[in-house]
Amino acid sequence: MRVRGNRAMATLAVLALFASACSFSKSSESSSDSSAASSRSLSSSSPDGKSKNEQAYRQDVGDYTASWARSKGDPGDGAEFQKGLARIAERHGVTNWEADRATYLGIGQGLRSAGVAPDDVSAFQSSLGGDSGSGAKLIEEGYADVRS
Amino acid sequence: MGAAIADVADALAAMGAAIADVADASEARHVDFLYVDANEDTASGGHVALRLGDQTYHFGYHRPGLLFLDREDSDHFERVYTGLENRTIESRRIAVSAETFELLRAGFNERYLTETAEREAIDSIVADRELVERWSSGSPEVDVRAAGYFADREKSVADPPLARLRAAVRARYGNAYAEERIEAATRAIRRLAETPIASGSHVGWHVGWHVDVDYGVAARAADLASEIEAFRVLDAASLLRTGALVPPAASEPDLDARERRSLASYAGRLERELVDLAGSRRPDVGFALLLGMARFLALEESLRTGRLLVLDAYPLPPDVRTLSREEVEAQGGRLDELGASTRSDLERSRVAFSLAEDPREPDWGALEEAANRHREVASAIGSDRPIRIRSERLLPARPARRSLPGEGRIEPSIASAAISRLEREETTRREKLVATYDYDLLTRNCVSEIFVEIDRALEKKAEPDLSSEAREAAVERLAVEHLGGHVPPNRGFEFIPFVAADAVDEELRVDGVEVSYSYRRARVAERTESEGFVAALRESNVLTSTVYRRNVEDSAFLFFTDDAFFARPLFGAVNLVVGVGASAFGLALLPLDRGDTAWAGLRGILWSVPELAFWNVRKGSFFAVPEPEANARPRPESAAADRDRIGSPFS
Numbered sequence: 173m174r175v176r177g178n179r180a181m182a183t184l185a186v187l188a189l190f191a192s193a194c195s196f197s198k199s200s201e202s203s204s205d206s207s208a209a210s211s212r213s214l215s216s217s218s219p220d221g222k223s224k225n226e227q228a229y230r231q232d233v234g235d236y237t238a239s240w241a242r243s244k245g246d247p248g249d250g251a252e253f254q255k256g257l258a259r260i261a262e263r264h265g266v267t268n269w270e271a272d273r274a275t276y277l278g279i280g281q282g283l284r285s286a287g288v289a290p291d292d293v294s295a296f297q298s299s300l301g302g303d304s305g306s307g308a309k310l311i312e313e314g315y316a317d318v319r320s
Numbered sequence: 321m322g323a324a325i326a327d328v329a330d331a332l333a334a335m336g337a338a339i340a341d342v343a344d345a346s347e348a349r350h351v352d353f354l355y356v357d358a359n360e361d362t363a364s365g366g367h368v369a370l371r372l373g374d375q376t377y378h379f380g381y382h383r384p385g386l387l388f389l390d391r392e393d394s395d396h397f398e399r400v401y402t403g404l405e406n407r408t409i410e411s412r413r414i415a416v417s418a419e420t421f422e423l424l425r426a427g428f429n430e431r432y433l434t435e436t437a438e439r440e441a442i443d444s445i446v447a448d449r450e451l452v453e454r455w456s457s458g459s460p461e462v463d464v465r466a467a468g469y470f471a472d473r474e475k476s477v478a479d480p481p482l483a484r485l486r487a488a489v490r491a492r493y494g495n496a497y498a499e500e501r502i503e504a505a506t507r508a509i510r511r512l513a514e515t516p517i518a519s520g521s522h523v524g525w526h527v528g529w530h531v532d533v534d535y536g537v538a539a540r541a542a543d544l545a546s547e548i549e550a551f552r553v554l555d556a557a558s559l560l561r562t563g564a565l566v567p568p569a570a571s572e573p574d575l576d577a578r579e580r581r582s583l584a585s586y587a588g589r590l591e592r593e594l595v596d597l598a599g600s601r602r603p604d605v606g607f608a609l610l611l612g613m614a615r616f617l618a619l620e621e622s623l624r625t626g627r628l629l630v631l632d633a634y635p636l637p638p639d640v641r642t643l644s645r646e647e648v649e650a651q652g653g654r655l656d657e658l659g660a661s662t663r664s665d666l667e668r669s670r671v672a673f674s675l676a677e678d679p680r681e682p683d684w685g686a687l688e689e690a691a692n693r694h695r696e697v698a699s700a701i702g703s704d705r706p707i708r709i710r711s712e713r714l715l716p717a718r719p720a721r722r723s724l725p726g727e728g729r730i731e732p733s734i735a736s737a738a739i740s741r742l743e744r745e746e747t748t749r750r751e752k753l754v755a756t757y758d759y760d761l762l763t764r765n766c767v768s769e770i771f772v773e774i775d776r777a778l779e780k781k782a783e784p785d786l787s788s789e790a791r792e793a794a795v796e797r798l799a800v801e802h803l804g805g806h807v808p809p810n811r812g813f814e815f816i817p818f819v820a821a822d823a824v825d826e827e828l829r830v831d832g833v834e835v836s837y838s839y840r841r842a843r844v845a846e847r848t849e850s851e852g853f854v855a856a857l858r859e860s861n862v863l864t865s866t867v868y869r870r871n872v873e874d875s876a877f878l879f880f881t882d883d884a885f886f887a888r889p890l891f892g893a894v895n896l897v898v899g900v901g902a903s904a905f906g907l908a909l910l911p912l913d914r915g916d917t918a919w920a921g922l923r924g925i926l927w928s929v930p931e932l933a934f935w936n937v938r939k940g941s942f943f944a945v946p947e948p949e950a951n952a953r954p955r956p957e958s959a960a961a962d963r964d965r966i967g968s969p970f971s
Contacts, residue, residue, distance in 0.1 A: 224374050224393075225682050235429045251603050255535045258604040259440070260433070265682035265713060267608040270600055271593040272680060285426070 229264040230278040234314075236260055237282025237296070246292070247299040254300070276300070276307045280314020290315070349373075349421035350831070352411040353770075355821035356401050357838075360875055360927045360938040363405065366817035368767050369397065370428065370774075371411065372421065377428045377773075379766040387759040387769060388439070391432045402836050403945035409836040412824050420802040427777025435757070440534065442749050447538035449742040455513060456735030461721045462542045466610035467549045468718035469564040469631060481620040482557035482613060485591055489554065489598045497598075498555040505547045506725045512537055512544070513730050535603070537738075545722050546606025553613060554598065560617050564718070565629045566691065569698035571663070574626045582674040586684060587619040611716060615684065628670070630688040633714035634696070642706035652869035653943030655701050661946055662694035689714040763810055767820045771809040778802060804829025839945050841883050843867040860884065860891075868940050872916065875923035875938060876902035882936045892931025899924025 240253060247253040261269035269275045279300065283293050293315055297308035352371035358364050369378030376397040380390045392400070401407050416424075454460035489497060552558075575583065594612045597605065614631055622629045634640050645655055669690035676683055692714055700707040730738075758764065775795050781802075782794035799806035805827035813819045824830060837845070840859075844867060847855040858864045861879050868880075878898045879891035899921050906918025927938040 223680075223683075226680065228374060228393075229682075231425070231429065232433065235426055236433055238426070239430050239433065252535050254602050255539070255604065256437070258602070262715065263713075265685040265715060266680075267604075267611050267715075268593055268597055268681060269608075270602065271596065274680075 225264060226274050229261070229266060229272075230274040230281065230314075232260050232264065233257065233275055233278025234282035234285060237279045238286040239282075241283055241286035241288050241296075246295040250299040270300075270307070273310050276310030277314035277317070280311040281317065282314075283311070284315045284317075348415060349418050350413050350415050351421065351424060352413050353821070353824045353828070353830075354378075355410045355412070355817055357408050357410075357818075358937045359405055359407050359941065360923065363407065364937050367401075367407075368770055368817045368820055370424070370770055371397075372425045372428065375425070375429070377432065377770075379769045381759055381766075385759050386754065386757040387764060387766070388435050388757060389428070389432045389769070389773070391429070398836055399945070402842075403839045404942050406838045406840050406939045406941050408838045408841065410821065411834045411836070412821065412828075412830045413832050413834065414803055414824075414828050415831050416802060423780065423802070424774065424777050427780070428773055431773060431776075437534070438749075438753065442746065442753065444534040444536045444539060445742055445746045445749065448536040449739055449746065451538040451541060452730060452735050452738045452742065455724070455730045456732055456739075458729055459723050459726065461723050462538075462545050463719035464542070464546050464549045464610075464722045465607050465717040465719050466614060467546070467553075467720035467722065468636075469560055469610075469614040469716070470553050470558040470720075471561045480557040480559055481617055482554065482559075485594055485613070485616070486554055486557050488591070488595045492595060493599055498551040501551045502548050502555075505544045505551075509541060509544050509724055510726045512541055513726060514734075540603070541724055543603050543606060545724060546604075546610060548606070548725065549720075549722060550606040550609035550613070551598075553610065560614065560621070564614065564631060565618055565621065566632045566695045567629065568627050568691075569663075569695050570702075571698070572628065572666070572694075575622065575628060576674075579628070579670060579674045580623065580626070582676070582679070583619055583622055586679055587616060587623065590616050590619065607717070614716065615688075628687075628691060630691045631716040632718065633688060633692045633716040634708045634710060636718065639710075641709045643709055644706045645700065645704060648707070648943065650872045651943040652871040655697060655707070657946075658944055659694070659697045659701050661944070662690070662697050666690040666694040685713075685715065688716070762815055765815055767815050767817055768809045771807050771814075771820075774803075774807075775799070775809065838882070838939060839942060840867050840880070840940060844883065862940075868942070871941055871943060872920070874920075874940050875899070875927050876917075876920040877924050877928065877938060877940075880940065881931045882939045885934065888934050888936060889932050892928050895931060896925060896928035899926075899928055 236256060240247070240256070257269060257275070258267075261267065261272070261275065266272050266275070279296055280293070283296060293311065297311050300307055300311070354369040354371055354376070356363075356367040356369065358366045367378065369376050371377075371394050374394050376392050376394045378390055378392075378397075379387050382388050398409060402409055451460060451462070486498075494500075590612060594609065594616060597609055597612060618629050618631050643651075648655060648658075669687045673679060673683055673687045696707050699705065778798040779791065779795050781798050782791060786794060796806045796808075807814065807820070807823045807827050811823075814823050825833075844856065844859040847859065847867075859867055859880075862868065862870055862877065865880075876899050877895040879887075879894055881888045881891045881895070884891055902921030902924055903918050904921070906913070906915065906921050909917045930937050
């Protein structure tokens with residue numbers, strides 16, 4: 173413990189002299205890395221057929237929806253909720269998010285995670301997929317998915 | 321190409337099997353506490369991160385002194401830190417239940433999404449203020465993303481590819497549909513001008529990490545302008561502008577029969593989706609429609625010519641940096657190596673897309689990106705022109721400037737009130753941003769916030785309305801239950817990355833430690849194993865190393881000391897002399913190189929000093945590294961013991 177304390181003190185001295193204790197945030201904006209950036213363009217498939225990218229997208233949509241549902245309750249007039257959804261989708265390379273089933277599954281997953289009652293799911297269904305459209309059914313599917 | 325496809329297909333199959341094995345083994349979840357050792361300059365204190373499956377979360381310093389949560393794809397994180405930054409990563413694996421994993425994942429991810437939204441909010445307010453200012457003095461212009469791919473509408477040919485799409489849209493929604501949408505969007509823009517401030521939603525601040533979406537007047541105006549542009553393009557069945565597509569490099573093969581089938585299938589699906597999209601009332605329909613139509617035209621042209629043609633996805637300056645061949649080489653890079661690496665990526669992407677049963681939009685995006693990156697390098701090799709550099713995802717969005725429709729301007733009194741309110745809002749937001757995310761070396765850094773966020777996530781399992789003391793006790797109990805122990809934020813020296821790693825070793829349920837060695841150490845170890853001591857000798861210094869090439873972004877030094885404990889003071893002394901020499905030489909070069917050599921020399925002196933006392937900080941860095949190889953190997957000893965043996969608190 174004493175050794176660790178001495179090393180820590182020495183480290184402190186070096187830190188004070190030389191620099192900061194945290195990396196600059198440059199891992200995501202490294203200007204010199206063409207090849208590392210291209211590595212991100214390949215998405216591998218997981219065993220259940222969903223790509224890593226799709227899973228990450230679905231999770232982001234789910235977390236966003238859960239956060240929205242907990243703080244606001246319903247999608248309101250839909251525009252702001254959809255705009256937020258569009259921004260998240262774009263980060264995953266999805267611009268036509270209405271045509272991507274992961275969007276609706278993620279919304280259902282998020283509503284479940286936020287503890288939204290089944291009866292209140294319809295507000296989001298109406299706003300996004302129509303009460304009886306395929307989007308609405310996928311929201312139900314995401315909501316019902318226990319693993320989600 | 322045939323053999324390459326077979327090789328790549330085999331590799332993909334093997335990768336799928338490997339992933340399946342990993343997934344089977346990961347039914348019991350785990351989280352990894354990552355300790356990244358130091359390197360010079362901003363990385364001198366080391367770094368920590370939390371890997372939660374495919375995503376790695378870490379706090380990074382952002383100018384001008386703020387600390388934000390960053391999220392990376394886990395493979396990408398490892399590649400950047402062990403490869404480009406040449407730093408070894410120790411992963412402490414902590415077995416957790418699926419519930420604990422999800423608790424931590426959701427906690428970190430919600431914070432990440434919230435912080436991102438908050439940072440975007442300030443940009444949104446600034447954009448609103450600037451638009452209102454322009455709008456009060458006349459009809460303003462806005463950038464319409466993806467409109468820059470289309471030719472002027474006057475140009476036309478017989479039977480343009482978008483005519484089929486236009487016919488399908490008219491058949492479903494009516495012949496006057498595009499005009500109706502354009503008129504409706506134009507009316508909506510006029511309403512924005514009447515009440516610009518009511519059109520924003522700059523209200524609220526995070527309360528317990530809730531995401532608020534800022535959808536202000538500038539974003540709404542841009543969306544409406546995009547909608548107008550999209551329906552004009554559709555109605556005119558416009559063509560792509562010259563230069564919108566990136567042609568294949570000379571070495572790229574034509575599309576084979578399988579690729580033609582997959583492209584034709586995807587083009588058909590995209591066409592159907594675009595007809596659906598045209599009927600959508602979502603706010604961002606314009607950009608999605610413009611990009612979708614441009615991609616549809618690229619696909620059609622690919623099928624017509626038998627060559628893979630994609631949209632030029634690089635942004636326009638100043639959003640993209642360029643480097644000349646000389647600048648690339650000064651950083652240790654080589655265009656021919658980059659070309660080979662990106663060609664390999666493109667080949668894999670082509671095979672992956674052609675094998676995909678039901679490709680999604682990001683799958684086409686991945687192929688499009690791989691083609692862009694390879695062709696950018698290939699073109700630079702052939703012409704000596706600079707290469708465009710951008711490590712973020714490439715999403716085609718080439719903008720064109722368009723005037724907002726409407727006769728009027730915002731009334732001066734309305735504009736003045738709106739501008740005042742937006743200025744106040746901007747000031748308040750900036751102050752809150754600093755107060756909430758201020759970086760502090762000792763109390764709020766990349767280490768402390770990891771533990772704060774773990775506690776915050778666990779706290780969700782605690783009973784509500786507890787007193788402060790009771791809540792702290794509950795969090796500690798939950799941490800023991802879920803992680804095997806508790807590391808409180810800001811305890812003693814645990815704000816220092818390696819001390820925090822030791823604390824995790826001692827306090828939490830660590831099942832094992834794995835090391836992903838830095839790129840250079842892993843390569844040197846391989847070569848020493850196969851070639852013997854002579855390889856170690858050769859790779860010990862910058863001059864004869866075959867792994868490392870001098871990178872002007874590194875300080876001036878001669879010997880690597882991260883894998884040379886006993887020789888470290890001696891090597892450090894030589895490095896010190898090199899630093900002094902470079903500084904002196906740099907003074908003479910001052911008029912020629914703007915002080916670059918002198919600065920590298922001074923930094924060389926600085927990072928040599930710890931080496932005299934057996935400490936290593938500097939390791940060198942790389943411009944690019946090849947595809948990741950298996951650097952990970954199990955640790956025979958505890959991390960702390962190994963670090964003691966190496967002798968550096970930083971390495």
